[in-house]
Amino acid sequence: MSYETAKAAFADWGVDTEAALDRLKTIPISMHCWQGDDVVGFEQKSGASGGGIQATGNHPGRARNPDELRADLEFAYSMIPGKHRLNLHAMYLDTDATPDRDAIEFQHFAPWVDWAKDQGIGLDFNPTFFAHAKADDNLTLSHPDQGIREFWIEHGRRSRDIAARMGAALGSPCVNNIWVPDGYKDTPVARMAARARLEASLDAMLAPPQDKAQMLDAVESKLFGIGVEACTVGSHEFYMGYAIRKGTLLCLDMGHFHPTENIADKLSSVALSLDEILLHVSRPMRWDSDHVILLNDDILQMAQELVSADLLGRTHIGLDFFDATISRTAAWVIGTRNMQKALLRALLLPWTALESAESALDYTTRLTVTEEFKDMPFGAIWDEFSAREDVPNGQALIKELDSYQSSVSARD
Ligand SMILES: C[C@H](O)[C@H](O)[C@@H](O)C(=O)CO
Ligand SMILES: [Mn+2]
Numbered sequence: 049m050s051y052e053t054a055k056a057a058f059a060d061w062g063v064d065t066e067a068a069l070d071r072l073k074t075i076p077i078s079m080h081c082w083q084g085d086d087v088v089g090f091e092q093k094s095g096a097s098g099g100g101i102q103a104t105g106n107h108p109g110r111a112r113n114p115d116e117l118r119a120d121l122e123f124a125y126s127m128i129p130g131k132h133r134l135n136l137h138a139m140y141l142d143t144d145a146t147p148d149r150d151a152i153e154f155q156h157f158a159p160w161v162d163w164a165k166d167q168g169i170g171l172d173f174n175p176t177f178f179a180h181a182k183a184d185d186n187l188t189l190s191h192p193d194q195g196i197r198e199f200w201i202e203h204g205r206r207s208r209d210i211a212a213r214m215g216a217a218l219g220s221p222c223v224n225n226i227w228v229p230d231g232y233k234d235t236p237v238a239r240m241a242a243r244a245r246l247e248a249s250l251d252a253m254l255a256p257p258q259d260k261a262q263m264l265d266a267v268e269s270k271l272f273g274i275g276v277e278a279c280t281v282g283s284h285e286f287y288m289g290y291a292i293r294k295g296t297l298l299c300l301d302m303g304h305f306h307p308t309e310n311i312a313d314k315l316s317s318v319a320l321s322l323d324e325i326l327l328h329v330s331r332p333m334r335w336d337s338d339h340v341i342l343l344n345d346d347i348l349q350m351a352q353e354l355v356s357a358d359l360l361g362r363t364h365i366g367l368d369f370f371d372a373t374i375s376r377t378a379a380w381v382i383g384t385r386n387m388q389k390a391l392l393r394a395l396l397l398p399w400t401a402l403e404s405a406e407s408a409l410d411y412t413t414r415l416t417v418t419e420e421f422k423d424m425p426f427g428a429i430w431d432e433f434s435a436r437e438d439v440p441n442g443q444a445l446i447k448e449l450d451s452y453q454s455s456v457s458a459r460d
Contacts, residue, residue: 049425049427049428050428051065051428051429051431051432053425053428054424054425054428054429054432055429057424057425058396058424058429061398061401061421061424062398062400062401063396063397063398065396065429065432067395068392068395068396068429069392069429069432069433069436071360071395072130072388072391072392072395072433073129073130073433073437075130075360075365075388075391076130076131076132076133076169076170076365077128077132077133077365077366077367077384077387077388078132078133078134078135078170078172078223078364078365078366078367079121079124079125079132079133079134079135079367079380079384080135080366080367080368080369080370081117081121081134081135081136081137081140082137082140082370083367083369083370083371083376083379083380083383084110084111084117084120084121084376084377084380085110085111085112085117085376086103086105086110086370086372086376087101087102087103087179087370088110089137089139089140089176089179090113090114090139090140090141090142091139091141091146091179092146098178098179098180098183098184098229099177099178099179099183099186099229099273100186100229100231100273100274100275100276101178101229101273101274101337101338101370102274103338103370103371103372104372104373105371105372105373105374106372106373107372107373107374107375107376108456108457108458108459108460109375109376109377109453109456109457109459110372110376110459111376111459112459114140114142114159114160116456116459117140118163120376120377120380120456121134121380122167123377123452124377124380124381124384125167125169126439127381127385127439127440127445127448127449128380128381128384128385128388128439129385129388129433129434129436129437129439130388130437131168131169132169132384133169133170133171133172133220134160134164134169134170134171134172135171135172135173135174135223135225135366135367136157136160136171136172136173136174137173137174137176138152138173138174138175138176138203138207138210139176139179140160141156141157142156142157142158142159142160143155143156143159149175149176149180149182149199149200149203150199150200150202150203150206151206152203152206152207152210153206153210154209154210154213154214157210157214160214161213161214161217161218164214164218165217165218169218170215170218170220170222171214171215171218171222172211172222172223172224172225172364172366173207173210173211173214173222173223173224173225173263174207174224174225174226174227175203175204175206175207175224175226176203177189177200177203177204177226177227177228177229178229182196182199182200183200183229186229186230186231186232186233186275186276187230187231187242187281188200188228188229188230189201189204189228189230189245189246189249189250189253190228190230190242190243190245190246190249190281191230191245192245197245197249200228200249201249201252201253204226204249204253205253205256207224208224208253208254208256208258208263208265209256209258211223211224211258211262211263212258212259212262212263213262214263215261215262215263216259216262221260221261221262221263221264222262222263222264223263223264223266223297223326223364223366224263224264224265224266225266225267225268225297225299225326225366226250226253226265226266226267226268227267227268227270227282227299228246228281228282229273229276230242230246230276230280230281230282231270231272231273231275231276231278231279231280231281232276232278232279233275233276233277233278234278235278235279236278236279239279239281242279242281243281243286246281246282246286247286247290250267250290250294251294254294254296264296264297264324264364265296265297266296266297266298266299266326266364267282267287267290267291267296267297267298267299268282268287268299268301268304268326268328269282269283269284269286269287269288269298269299269301269304270282270283270301270304270337271283271284271304271305271306273337274335284304284305287299288318291322292321292322295323297322297323297324297325297326297364298318298322298325298326299325299326299327299328299366300314300315300318300325300326300327300328301327301328301330301337301368302327302328302329302330302331302332302337302346302350303328303330303331303332303336303337303338303368303369304328304332304337305332307332307334310346310349311327311346311350312346312349312350312352312353313353315350315353315354315357315359315363316353316357316359319357319359319362323362324362324363324364325359325362325363325364326363326364326366327350327363327364327365327366328366328367328368329341329347329350329365329366329367329368329383329387330367330368330369331344331346331369337368338368338369338370338371339369339371340369340371340374340379340382340383341367341369341383341386341387342386343386343389343390347386347387347390348390348393348394350390351387351390351391351393351394352393352394352397354391354394355391355394355395355397355399356394356399356402356403365387367380367383367384367387369383375449375452375453377449377452377453377456378449378453381445381449389426389430392426392429392430392433393426396424396426396429397418397421398417398421401413401417402414402417402418405417
């Protein structure tokens with residue numbers, strides 16, 4: 049179907065496709081660097097990612113150094129319409145120096161900032177509280193040992209400084225997201241003590257003031273992880289309370305809740321108490337939290353909530369998945385485009401009609417409209433968006449993904 053025909057079909061329902069395309073173009077997605085190398089990082093050491101997160105698979109082409117990762121990212125961005133961001137973890141420093149985590153500085157990340165400037169993209173950042181000998185107990189900021197806590201507090205403080213410098217250099221606030229793996233494999237007896245230590249460490253870490261125009265603090269909860277099945281110190285309730293009391297962003301990771309819980313339903317609840325939200329868009333499956341996102345009901349409902357609750361202006365959308373069984377660049381491209389497609393579909397819904405049906409308790413009309421809309425020509429609108437942004441679709445996209453993958457397959 050041509051764009052003009054599809055546009056007319058949406059106009060019949062009072063939906064302006066041009067307004068939807070204009071809005072979609074302005075929504076950046078923060079692509080996570082760690083999909084490109086299986087969460088290994090560039091600290092000039094070997095070892096597993098730890099912290100209960102693990103990429104499985106051995107598809108050829110893993111980026112082995114910052115240059116390879118940047119090349120892969122550039123390719124991925126060229127297959128995704130619009131301008132996006134990069135979400136960098138502290139263990140992806142680019143330097144010949146070998147600073148420990150409590151000694152990282154902005155200069156160790158300067159090549160990333162220069163590159164981001166060249167690309168015209170913003171950066172987000174994360175302290176790395178895993179894959180380190182001082183995290184081997186699965187306890188970091190809540191460790192009973194004060195020396196270990198102080199080590200990680202220093203890492204966190206430095207990460208905030210680095211994030212602020214990144215934000216200042218790029219003219220766009222850098223979200224610095226704190227996720228710690230802290231937890232217990234078996235039932236602990238002193239949960240309160242662990243949570244009090246985590247809170248005190250976070251307070252110490254966040255004490256130095258930062259300019260919100262340069263960096264924004266975010267905290268991320270989790271229900272459980274491999275090796276910490278019984279208790280996660282930074283649970284949802286812990287961080288929701290912390291974020292509300294301290295004025296940080298709350299990071300909602302779609303893979304960090306019980307499988308029957310729904311992020312779409314949480315957004316409006318937390319948004320009434322928080323200024324801004326960070327999303328880690330992911331796809332949980334059984335006990336794993338990080339499959340490449342599909343254009344499925346979870347993602348569609350979340351995007352609908354962002355649009356209907358008018359939350360796009362205060363929600364930072366980041367991705368968080370890692371799959372080493374498929375082309376890593378294809379994973380980024382598929383996942384990011386799916387997030388955009390979900391947003392586009394949400395922007396193309398007849399919200400006025402739906403909301404007036406709901407407020408009139410006319411649930412029959414609400415259901416009829418949402419079901420009829422499933423047959424609307426969303427694909428033609430996406431095709432138009434991609435064409436305007438000079439990005440391929442369908443078989444042309446597959447050809448590009450295959451050809452890039454072939455060019456990196458010889459990496460060992
Ligand atoms: C690498 C990320 O920090 C990590 O995935 C975190 O965000 C998380 O979700 C851990 O399960
Ligand atoms: Mn996450």
